[in-house]
Structures are given as C-alpha cells and as structure tokens.
Amino acid sequence: MDDVEELKKLKARYFRALDSKDWKAYGNVFAEDCVVDLTRAGGPRIEGREAFRAYGSSLTIVQSVHHGHNPEIELTSPDTATGVWCLEDYNIWEDGHQNHGWGHYLETYVKLDGLWYIQNMALSYLRIDTECPQPALIAGKDRTGHLHGQNPAAGNWN
Amino acid sequence: MDDVEELKKLKARYFRALDSKDWKAYGNVFAEDCVVDLTRAGGPRIEGREAFRAYGSSLTIVQSVHHGHNPEIELTSPDTATGVWCLEDYNIWEDGHQNHGWGHYLETYVKLDGLWYIQNMALSYLRIDTECPQPALIAGKDRTGHLHGQNPAAGNWN
Amino acid sequence: MDDVEELKKLKARYFRALDSKDWKAYGNVFAEDCVVDLTRAGGPRIEGREAFRAYGSSLTIVQSVHHGHNPEIELTSPDTATGVWCLEDYNIWEDGHQNHGWGHYLETYVKLDGLWYIQNMALSYLRIDTECPQPALIAGKDRTGHLHGQNPAAGNWN
Numbered sequence: 123m124d125d126v127e128e129l130k131k132l133k134a135r136y137f138r139a140l141d142s143k144d145w146k147a148y149g150n151v152f153a154e155d156c157v158v159d160l161t162r163a164g165g166p167r168i169e170g171r172e173a174f175r176a177y178g179s180s181l182t183i184v185q186s187v188h189h190g191h192n193p194e195i196e197l198t199s200p201d202t203a204t205g206v207w208c209l210e211d212y213n214i215w216e217d218g219h220q221n222h223g224w225g226h227y228l229e230t231y232v233k234l235d236g237l238w239y240i241q242n243m244a245l246s247y248l249r250i251d252t253e254c255p256q257p258a259l260i261a262g263k264d265r266t267g268h269l270h271g272q273n274p275a276a277g278n279w280n
Numbered sequence: 281m282d283d284v285e286e287l288k289k290l291k292a293r294y295f296r297a298l299d300s301k302d303w304k305a306y307g308n309v310f311a312e313d314c315v316v317d318l319t320r321a322g323g324p325r326i327e328g329r330e331a332f333r334a335y336g337s338s339l340t341i342v343q344s345v346h347h348g349h350n351p352e353i354e355l356t357s358p359d360t361a362t363g364v365w366c367l368e369d370y371n372i373w374e375d376g377h378q379n380h381g382w383g384h385y386l387e388t389y390v391k392l393d394g395l396w397y398i399q400n401m402a403l404s405y406l407r408i409d410t411e412c413p414q415p416a417l418i419a420g421k422d423r424t425g426h427l428h429g430q431n432p433a434a435g436n437w438n
Numbered sequence: 439m440d441d442v443e444e445l446k447k448l449k450a451r452y453f454r455a456l457d458s459k460d461w462k463a464y465g466n467v468f469a470e471d472c473v474v475d476l477t478r479a480g481g482p483r484i485e486g487r488e489a490f491r492a493y494g495s496s497l498t499i500v501q502s503v504h505h506g507h508n509p510e511i512e513l514t515s516p517d518t519a520t521g522v523w524c525l526e527d528y529n530i531w532e533d534g535h536q537n538h539g540w541g542h543y544l545e546t547y548v549k550l551d552g553l554w555y556i557q558n559m560a561l562s563y564l565r566i567d568t569e570c571p572q573p574a575l576i577a578g579k580d581r582t583g584h585l586h587g588q589n590p591a592a593g594n595w596n
Contacts (some may be wrong), residue, residue, distance in 0.1 A: 126443055134350035137366065138384075143404060185407050187382040188368055189349040192450035206454065208505055212382065214407070224503040224528065226454075232542040248457060249501050249530070253295055292508035296522065296542075299564060343565050345540040347507040347524055370540065372565070376582055 125143030125238070126195050128229055128234040132238050137188045140178065153232050162246040163225070187212040190227070202241075208246070223250040225227055242257040283396070284353050287361055287389055290396050295346045298336065307333030311390050311397040320404040321383070345370040348385070359391040360399075367403070381408040441554070442511050444520055448554050453504045456494065465491030469548050469555040477560040479541070503528040506543070517549040518557075523559070532570055539566040 132151055140192040152158075153170045159167045168174045184272035191208040198204055214220050225247035232241040287316050290309055297305035310316075310329045317325045326332045344365040349366040356362055383405035390399040448467055456461035468474075468487045475483045482563035484490045507524040514520055523543040530536050548557040 124284070126440070130350075131352050134352045134364075137350050138364065140389075187368075187406055189368065191349065191507065192446075192453050194447050194450045194454070206450075207523065208450075208453065210503075248503055249528075250326075251303070282442070288508075289510050292510045292522075292524075295508050295524065296510070345564055347526065347527075349507065370565075 124238075125197055125233075126201065129195050129205060132224045132231070132271050133190050133193070133205070133207060133229075136240065137190055138236060140188050142180075145175055148178050151240055152243075153234070153241045156190035156240055157240070157242050159244040162244065165245075183213045184216045185214040193228065201236075203231040203233075205231065218254055218255045222253070224248045229243055267278050281394075283355055283361065283391075284398050287353050287363060288351055290398065291348050291351070291365060291387075295396065296438070298346050299344050300414055300419070301337075303333055303337035306336050309398055311392070311399045314398055316398050317400070317402040320402065323403075341371045342374045343372040361389040361391075361396075363387040363389065374414055378411045379408055380411070382406045413414075439552075441519065441549075444554050445511050445521060446509055448547070448556065449509070449521070449523060449545075452556065453506055456504050457502050461491055461495035463531075464494050464566055467552070467556055468559075469482075469557045472556055473558050475558070475560040476561065481561075482483050499529045501530040502530045519547040519549075521545045521547065534570055536569045537566055538569070540564045 135147060136151045138143070139151065149171050152174060154171045155169070156171055156174065157167070157169050158174045158177075161167050166177070168177055188209065188211045191210070194206040196204050205227070207229070209223070209225045209227055211223045211225075212220070213223075225245060228242075228244045228246075229240055230242040231238050233239075293305060294309045297303070297309065305322045307329050310332060312329045313327070314329055314332065315325070315327050316332045316335075319325050324335070326335055346367065346369045349368070352364040354362050365383070365387070367381070367383045367385055368377070369381045369383075371381075383403060386400075386404075387398055388400040389395075391397050451463060452467045455461070455467065465487050468490060470487045471485070472487055472490065473483070473485050474490045474493075477483050482493070482495055504525065504527045508527070510522040512520050521543070523545070525539070525541045525543055527539045527541075528536070529539075541561060544560045544562075545556055546558040546560075547554050549555075
C-alpha cells in the first residue's frame with residue numbers, strides 16, 4: 123500500500139463528497155473521535171464524526187467547489203501521519219451571495235484496520251473575497267428576502 | 281513503473297497540450313478507439329482519437345486554462361485503470377466572451393505496449409460562470425460581430 | 439525515498455513559503471547557485487539563492503496565493519530531475535491593485551546530500567487578468583496615492 127497516495131485519495135473523497143453533498147461519504151472520511159477546528163476560519167470547533175457530519179449537512183450552500191493543492195504529507199508511524207494542504211473554495215448561497223477563499227488545512231491522520239481517516243483538521247484562510255453579484259431579493263422564499271430589505275414593487279412600505 | 285504516477289502525468293500532458301493548442305500531442309494521450317462523452321457538459325459524444333483530435337483543434341478559443349485536481353485513480357488490472365478528476369477551466373473566446381467552469385472527469389485508461397492512454401472520458405460541470413467583460417463588437421473580423429449585432433458606426437442599417 | 443514525491447513536496451514548500459512570506463524557508467528550496475528566469479513573465483533573470491531570496495522578500499504584495507498543478511517530473515539521473523508545473527497565482531497589492539495569472543514553470547532539480555533543491559526555474563504566463571476593484575487612493579500612505587492621483591477631499595489643489 124502506498125500510504126501517501128491513499129491519504130491523497132482520502133482527501134480527494136472528502137472534497138468530492140462535500141461538493142456533491144454526499145454527507146454519508148463525507149462523514150466516513152473522518153475518525154469517529156475526530157476534532158475539526160474551524161475557529162481560525164470564523165467557525166466552530168467540533169468533536170466527533172457524527173457532530174461534524176451534521177454540521178456539514180446543515181450548510182445551506184447551493185453550490186460549492188473545494189479543491190486541495192500541494193499536499194505535504196509525512197508518515198509519523200505506520201498508523202499515523204500529518205498533512206498540510208492548500209485550499210481554494212468557491213461557495214454560492216441560495217440568495218446569490220458568494221465566497222471565494224484561499225487557505226490551508228493542517229491535518230493529522232490515523233490508520234484503523236488498514237484504512238486511513240482524518241483525525242484532526244484545522245482550517246485557516248489567507249483571503250476570502252465576498253461578492254453578491256445578483257443582489258438578492260427573493261421575498262417570501264424561506265424569508266431570505268427579509269435579510270436584504272423589502273422589494274419596493276412588492277407592496278407599500280406602511 | 282509507478283502506474284498511478286504515469287496516469288497523473290498522462291492527464292497532465294492532456295491539460296498542457298489543450299492549453300498550448302498542441303493538437304498532435306492532445307490526440308496522442310487518447311487510445312485510438314477512445315470514447316469522449318461531453319453530453320453532460322452540453323457537447324457531443326465522440327468516438328475515436330482522430331475524431332476527437334479534430335473536434336479539439338476546431339475550437340476557436342483564443343486562450344484557455346484547464347487544471348486537474350484531486351485524482352482518485354484505481355488500478356483495475358495490470359493494463360486497465362479508472363480515474364476521477366476535478367476540473368477548473370477558464371476559456372476566453374476571441375469576442376471577449378468567457379466561461380469559467382468547475383466539474384469532474386470520469387475516466388478509464390488502458391495500457392498498450394507499456395504506455396497508458398485515456399480510453400473513456402466523460403465530463404460534467406458543477407457550475408459554469410459566464411461573462412462578457414468587454415461586450416464585443418468586432419465588426420468585420422471573421423464575421424464575429426454579426427453574432428452580436430451590428431456596429432452603428434460601421435455604416436447604415438438599411 | 440520516493441524522489442518524485444519529495445520533489446512535489448519541495449515545490450509545495452516553495453508555494454507555502456511564498457504565500458506565508460517566510461523568506462528564509464523560501465530561499466532554502468533553491469540550490470545556492472540556482473538560476474531563476476522571469477524574463478518571459480516580464481521580470482528579471484536572477485542568479486544565486488541569496489539574490490533571489492532578496493528579490494522575493496522585497497515584494498510589496500500584501501496577500502498572495504500561488505498553487506501548482508499537474509506536475510510532470512522526470513528523473514534524469516539519481517541526483518537530477520526536470521519538472522513542468524502549471525501555476526495559478528493571485529496577488530493583491532496594498533493599493534488594491536490585483537493580478538490573477540495562469541502559467542507554467544519549467545524547472546530542473548538537483549539532489550545534494552540527500553535533499554532536493556530547485557536548480558533552474560523559468561516562469562511564463564498563458565494569461566494575466568488585472569483588476570483594481572477598489573480604485574485606490576491612499577494619500578499619504580507610503581506615497582501610494584501619488585501613483586493614482588490626489589484625493590479631492592483631502593485638501594485644496596494648490
């Protein structure tokens with residue numbers, strides 16, 4: 123087994139599951155007692171596979187693209203490894219709002235019964251560009267419009 | 281021979297040939313009896329290396345960038361393999377029109393006389409952003425302007 | 439030692455050092471007598487690790503992202519290798535001016551005392567998109583504003 127190649131494919135499955143919204147496959151790349159630290163990316167710190175699977179599946183992103191680049195993977199024992207990955211992500215919400223980000227993952231991995239899992243994952247960003255190219259006003263649709271104001275054409279203001 | 285690394289370099293040559301418009305090298309990464317299915321990307325289904333080489337070389341794209349990410353390659357026999365690749369592409373046409381896309385390739389490979397080739401390639405997109413940042417009106421230039429209207433300054437309308 | 443994987447990690451360290459502005463680590467990926475040819479990218483040709491480290495560290499880019507893709511690495515002897523990498527970079531200057539580029543690195547590597555270094559690095563671009571999304575007027579700040587005009591609100595013109 124080429125452990126480094128297996129770890130690259132593990133992370134590839136993570137990205138593919140995330141962008142295809144396959145939350146079962148998404149959870150399965152993590153160890154049961156994983157720790158995911160999104161605090162440096164403005165998010166929570168989450169413990170456990172099921173909790174992080176639930177967090178991921180709750181995202182209301184309509185479309186997302188996540189690509190990982192230039193991995194630096196080091197085997198630290200036959201059953202453990204560390205990794206650094208570059209990230210580019212592009213997330214489009216239902217209201218047209220977009221985030222385009224560039225950052226790094228800092229990770230550890232564990233091998234259990236011959237299969238690799240993500241044990242710890244921390245994410246930070248170098249930069250996030252935010253856009254709202256179609257200023258959204260979807261009044262009445264999941265109350266989204268209320269976040270952005272009221273459509274003057276939809277009625278009077280009183 | 282590290283077959284997985286050879287398959288990554290095969291796909292790297294595909295991308296480099298496509299973006300450098302080296303259509304001879306482009307064709308040579310495919311098996312003679314390859315099948316390329318672009319139907320999920322709004323394109324045709326093409327059979328055979330020469331037919332697909334001709335299709336590629338007919339593209340009127342002025343500039344293109346195609347990068348492949350996070351391959352998941354599995355050897356299915358000593359001479360066959362499957363692969364999934366993420367794609368980001370950015371294509372700029374002569375009239376200024378642009379496509380920026382993110383998707384996946386689903387592929388099979390075959391090894392013939394010690395060299396790997398793409399046997400089947402199917403492409404689908406998660407998202408394509410389209411822009412025309414310089415609304416183009418190049419009247420008289422390869423009839424491109426006629427696709428977009430007529431330049432008022434170029435003559436009368438009758 | 440998997441030399442191809444080591445060479446990919448060498449280039450990964452180059453990218454990570456560049457974007458984290460760790461100029462010591464940046465210099466250390468190059469051989470002492472390296473040659474870096476940026477002439478096809480509108481830059482200089484620089485000889486020697488220390489000269490190129492100084493060049494890099496003088497960049498006034500506030501934020502940068504550099505990702506390498508689809509490497510084609512060939513071992514040419516036990517101690518030498520060649521490589522082609524695709525590049526996507528995104529550079530943001532202090533005045534808001536941005537470059538977003540796509541190109542290729544052409545490189546040679548040398549192994550000294552068991553460690554790989556970049557011996558020759560040449561860079562060319564397929565395309566560079568330039569933007570100034572926040573037309574910058576930072577009068578008085580490092581004289582940057584003077585490059586773009588004078589803020590009418592800042593005082594009189596005499």
